Structures are given as C-alpha cells and as structure tokens.
Amino acid sequence: MVIKMKSQKERMLAGELYVAQDEELGRENKRAKRLTRLFNQSTEEQQEERQRLLNAMFKQFGAGGYVEPPFHTDYGTNTVIGKNFYANYDAIFVDCGPITIGDNVFMGPRVGLYTAGHPIDAGIRAEQLEYGKGITIGDDVWFGGNVVVNPGVTIGSNVVIGSGSIVTHDIPDNVVAVGNPCRVLRPITQQDHDEWAKQKAAYYADR
Numbered sequence: 778m779v780i781k782m783k784s785q786k787e788r789m790l791a792g793e794l795y796v797a798q799d800e801e802l803g804r805e806n807k808r809a810k811r812l813t814r815l816f817n818q819s820t821e822e823q824q825e826e827r828q829r830l831l832n833a834m835f836k837q838f839g840a841g842g843y844v845e846p847p848f849h850t851d852y853g854t855n856t857v858i859g860k861n862f863y864a865n866y867d868a869i870f871v872d873c874g875p876i877t878i879g880d881n882v883f884m885g886p887r888v889g890l891y892t893a894g895h896p897i898d899a900g901i902r903a904e905q906l907e908y909g910k911g912i913t914i915g916d917d918v919w920f921g922g923n924v925v926v927n928p929g930v931t932i933g934s935n936v937v938i939g940s941g942s943i944v945t946h947d948i949p950d951n952v953v954a955v956g957n958p959c960r961v962l963r964p965i966t967q968q969d970h971d972e973w974a975k976q977k978a979a980y981y982a983d984r
C-alpha cells in the first residue's frame with residue numbers, strides 16, 4: 778500500500794502546521810509577487826491591464842471589482858472575491874488559509890486580512906512551523922481604514938467595521954462593530970435605511 782504524504786500546501790489549506798519554505802509554495806508565492814509587482818507598477822491609464830492582472834491573481838475575482846494599487850498578497854490563488862469588490866490603497870491579504878469575500882464588499886485604505894499564525898512557543902516558532910486559518914466575509918460589508926482581521930474570523934453580511942478595528946472574533950449579520958478588540962456597537966436597523974433613503978432622495982432632487 779502506498780501512503781501519499783500530504784503536501785505542505787495541502788497541510789496549509791487544511792489549517793494544519795506546515796513549513797512555507799517549500800518548492801510548490803515558493804513557486805506560488807513567486808507568482809503572486811510577480812503579478813502584484815506588475816499590478817503595482819501599472820498606471821491609471823492601464824485599466825484593462827489591471828483587470829487582467831486581478832483576474833489572473835485571485836482564485837476568483839467577481840465582475841465589477843477594483844483594487845487600488847499598491848496591493849500585496851502571499852498567494853492570491855487562495856482568495857475568492859465576489860462581485861463589485863472595492864479595496865482602497867495598501868490592502869494586504871495574507872492568504873495562507875482560504876479567504877472568501879462575498880458581493881459588494883468595500884474596504885478603506887490599509888485593510889489587512891491576516892490568515893497566518895505562528896506558534897506561541899518560541900522554540901517551535903523558530904523551526905519555521907506555522908499555520909493558516911481561513912477568513913470568511915459575507916455580502917455587503919464595509920471596512921473602514923486600517924482594519925485588521927485575524928486568522929479564523931467570520932464576518933457576516935450587511936456589516937460595517939469601524940476604522941482601526943482589530944477583528945479577533947466572529948461578527949454577526951446586520952451590525953456596526955468597532956474597536957480593539959472589535960465588538961458590536963449597534964444593530965443596523967430600518968431607521969438607518971430610512972435616514973439614508975431620505976439623504977439619497979435629497980441628492981437626486983438636487984441634481
């Protein structure tokens with residue numbers, strides 16, 4: 778009987794300890810570095826080229842999406858992004874674990890999705906063993922600037938995460954959440970809808 782050893786990539790995506798100094802992972806990391814370098818060096822006149830690079834970079838990049846350079850990611854191939862995505866400058870997606878982002882997600886500048894973790898034990902950490910835990914984000918989420926999302930976190934749908942938040946635990950649907958550690962500030966209600974519908978009506982009446 779032949780017992781197939783799991784690859785470091787398989788271990789990584791399964792959330793198990795793995796070693797990143799590996800041929801397959803090195804190749805995929807190099808590919809991401811090349812694509813992000815080309816993307817980050819592109820100009821505002823090269824929108825078609827930017828879209829091509831974004832489509833090549835991620836496992837899936839939904840229609841109508843845009844990323845403002847500079848952008849950085851470890852692999853890109855472990856990240857699935859829904860429709861109408863927007864990330865402002867300096868987003869960093871460390872996708873050692875899978876990153877899944879729904880539709881209509883907006884990110885302010887300097888948002889970090891960090892799936893990677895290293896052992897708390899210093900001796901084992903120095904042996905280069907590490908792990909990734911996936912991050913999942915629902916539909917209709919707006920992140921303020923400088924938000925950090927930690928490994929293993931799930932954020933629901935129809936959520937606003939305030940600027941500067943460090944999201945260490947799951948966040949449910951239909952809330953504004955803020956702070957370090959990020960906690961639910963309040964629900965998003967019909968009153969929010971009515972207030973913003975009033976402002977929208979005033980905008981269109983004024984054009």
Ligand SMILES: CC(=O)SCCNC(=O)CCNC(=O)[C@H](O)C(C)(C)COP(=O)(O)OP(=O)(O)OC[C@H]1O[C@@H](n2cnc3c(N)ncnc32)[C@H](O)[C@@H]1OP(=O)(O)O
Nearest residue numbers: 865883884885886921922937938939940941953955956962
């Ligand atoms: C796609 C892009 O490029 S976006 C551009 C970047 N923009 C940003 O980063 C702005 C993000 N906006 C925010 O963080 C806003 O504060 C929002 C949307 C979370 C505000 O939500 P609101 O429900 O209107 O909250 P409001 O401003 O009334 O504040 C309520 C309380 O929460 C606190 N609070 C609001 N935002 C934050 C925050 N980011 N971190 C910590 N506390 C906060 C307020 O201080 C206030 O506390 P208090 O009651 O003790 O005074």
